[in-house]
Amino acid sequence: MAARFLNRLTAIGTTVGIGGFCIQECIYHVDGGHRAVIFDRKDGILDKSVGEGTHFKIPFFQYPTILDVRSNYRLISSRTGTKDLQNVNISLRCLYRPEIDKLPHIFSEYGADYADRILPAVGNEVLKSIVAQYDAVELLAHRDQVSQQISKEMNERCSNFFLLLDDVAQQDAEGESDAIAKSGSGFIEVQRIDAAREIAETLAKSRNITYLPNQEGGGGGVLLGLQ
Template sequence: MAARLLNRLAGIGFGIAAAGAIVNSALYNVPGGHRAVIFDRFSGVLPVVSGEGTHFLIPGLQRPIIYDCRARPRNIPVQTGSRDLQTVDITLRILFRPIVESLPTIYQNLGEDYDERTLPSFTTEILKAVVAQFNASDLITQRELVSQSVRELLVERCGGFGIILDDISITHLTFGREFTNAVEQKQVAQQDAEKARFLVEKAEQYKQAAVITAEGDSKAAELLSTAFLEAGDGLIELRKLEAAEDIANQLSRSRNVTYLPSGQNLLLTLPSN
């Protein structure tokens, strides 16, 4: 009896384990930010997209394919040439994600590595086409226009394959050594030209200042000459008084002078001629 009971319990336990294994194989989980498509051995890829959570499938006949539907970055470096035949190394940063409703078609046409099959080739082709329309200097000064042109073409191209591009930006842009040296030499020449222009303007200012000073001295001499002619000896006497007053003030502040002559005013007896 005990042996029979043990065998029955073992059979029940085996049946429960088998049933649990079957139930477990019939369930699959879709993580947050992901979606799943089902491949059926008889029907192929089902047109239904499974959302986040736990779902059922037929074990042995159906298999889930999980896709990450969150925005993911990708850097794509490209070496190409500008319109003036300069070598350009450019890197494009793309933020992409799949269109959820297009996941069955994406799996049928591109597979799970859809981004690897499309983005590098599309980006390389479009970057070469856009960069070839600009000169090397325009790529620097019109960088936003270049990025916008690439964005428009790439969004349209990827949209046909069920891919959404949330952001496109040029993160790296360099040129060949010859062009870089030419730019540096041009900058040095511009700085030298600015310095020379400054020196010329400075010399011109000095010249104008000298002319103005000379005109002022000439005008002052002319006024003095006119004053002498009109005032006669009176102006000379006035200048003598002013000079005597100035000398007296200076002597009064000197430590080596203890008194001033009182018999006559200083300079008043100087001859007028």
């Protein structure tokens, strides 16, 4: 009697174990902000990725790979030369995400670590090509222009790999301070002259501005805005 009970218990346990294994092999779950790319033994990588939720797969024939499709952070650093043959260390902070419709293509071409393969190569190429157009002082003086040029070029290059860049920001470049030190106070004085020229041009075009000189004969007159 006891032996029959143990045999039945063993059979039930075996059935439950096999059933649990089959359920585990037939079902997979995709969390929010992720997509699944399916590799099929017969058809290869399927053309469409699978969204969030619990899904069915054919055990031993289909293998899902879960990929993050949210915006992720990546820092790209490069040591490159300027037009005046100075070396600078420049870094980019990128927020990237893949095009969901092209996710199977990205996975088949570059694998699950596609960002590690694409972004450093593209970033280094863009930084070297753009930094070489400026000398060290110009990199500082035209920082906004350089950043916009880098951002535009990065977006164009990454679109060829079906990556979307939500933000591209240039970090401080090591070597700019050396350029200022070599140029001395002359660089700062040039910046002040340019700023004063812009102010003078703005005042000259305005009819509602008048200048009152100092009555004591010293410098430092007063500008009045007349309404």
